[in-house]
Amino acid sequence: MPQTDYQPDRLTAGSYLTDPAHYDAAHADVVSDLPFWLRMAGGAAPSAGQGARILELACGTGRVALHLAKAGFAVSGVDLSSAFIEAARRKAAAQALDARFAVGDMRDPSLADTLLEGQRFDRVFIAFNSLGLMLNAADLNAAVAAAAACLAPGGELVIDTYPPDMVRDAPMAVAHPAIFPTGKPGVVWRWAYAHPETGLPVAVDHRHRFDAATRLLRHAFIIHHGVPAAPIPAHLTVRLHSDAELQAAFDAAGLQVTQRMGDHRGGPMRPGSRHNIWVARREPKRA
The missing domain is CATH 3.40.50.150 (Vaccinia Virus protein VP39)
Structure with a gap:
């Protein structure tokens, strides 16, 4: 069985991690x-x-x-x-x-x-x-x-x-500043992209936590599509x-x-x- 928690067809609908239109919009400048x-x-x-x-x-x-x-x-x-x-x-x-x-x-x-x-x-x-x-x-x-x-x-x-070494080898370590501009562990980093249908901003609140023992970097997101849509929670874990x-x-x-x-x-x-x-x-x- 897959060990990754990235199960893209099972996660919350509307997440930019799983919705192709939102994924493309969120990565348009990459x-x-x-x-x-x-x-x-x-x-x-x-x-x-x-x-x-x-x-x-x-x-x-x-x-x-x-x-x-x-x-x-x-x-x-x-x-x-x-x-x-x-x-x-x-x-x-x-x-x-x-x-x-x-x-x-x-x-x-x-x-x-x-x-x-x-x-x-x-x-x-x-x-x-x-x-x-x-x-x-x-x-x-x-x-x-x-x-x-x-x-x-x-x-x-x-x-x-x-x-x-993107995240230093200590629990809750300071993140690599070039990757996470806050430079502070567990602190919200907010970014945005244009909604693929309306063009209005979609705001993404991003927290992360690093476990040095497992080398797992856990990301948690709250995605705001705007009123009246409810915020969408999403998560992604990666390994360094x-x-x-x-x-x-x-x-x-x-x-x-x-x-x-x-x-x-x-x-x-x-x-x-x-x-x-x-x-x-x-x-x-x-x-």
């Missing part, structure tokens, strides 16, 4: 990572360039995958949410893009051979901190192993996930995987880590980096 994924799509695997086959796991409504499809890449996407996958399919069809989407669990060991019909890919991407939805080491290992099984020989897995856990997952999956980055410009990983980017290669079998 574009700074798109040039990075475009560069990574055209990397050094055997079929580099626009002939490369790209798979995005935990693709959501297709924010990254559809951007790559617009650039001419053949793209596939998998997500746990049927609502998000339907939204991605509608957007791809409306724009006549070469992008295929399927509902699936990125921990599924048979993902490549069943849901993806035996396809192998030159790049597999796990973007936007989605690996944090794996709430323990076993699920982390399963997700990396399933991603590795989807790679063609010489292909690359690229993961952009939470830095392990350690470097050792990530390295062990790559090793167990038979992948060779070739690059670490701390930002989308290719800068080095260092304490306080806002991103934790890993690139790992599936080496071709030797004759």
Whole structure:
């Protein structure tokens, strides 16, 4: 059974975490990572360039995958949410893009051979901190192993996930100021986005709490759609995987880590980096 508490088709309706239209509206300005994924799509695997086959796991409504499809890449996407996958399919069809989407669990060991019909890919991407939805080491290992099984020989897995020091290693610790501007644990951080139908502000009150023993970061939200709508409660738990856990997952999956980055410009990983980017290669079998 899934260990993640992200069960997108069971959570409260109307939450921007589960409603595709609200999700897209809430993330409309999240574009700074798109040039990075475009560069990574055209990397050094055997079929580099626009002939490369790209798979995005935990693709959501297709924010990254559809951007790559617009650039001419053949793209596939998998997500746990049927609502998000339907939204991605509608957007791809409306724009006549070469992008295929399927509902699936990125921990599924048979993902490549069943849901993806035996396809192998030159790049597999796990973007936007989605690996944090794996709430323990076993699920982390399963997700990396399933991603590795989807790679063609010489292909690359690229993961952009939470830095392990994003929240300091103490209970109720001060959050990384670049991520949570309040810098105070458990204090409401309010942000807003435009309602996808009315254009009026939807306010989101956000609290978080970090458990150093489990490395779980628990988010609680109250979403205000405005009068007369009642506030909507929502929650999401993610895990800050350690470097050792990530390295062990790559090793167990038979992948060779070739690059670490701390930002989308290719800068080095260092304490306080806002991103934790890993690139790992599936080496071709030797004759």
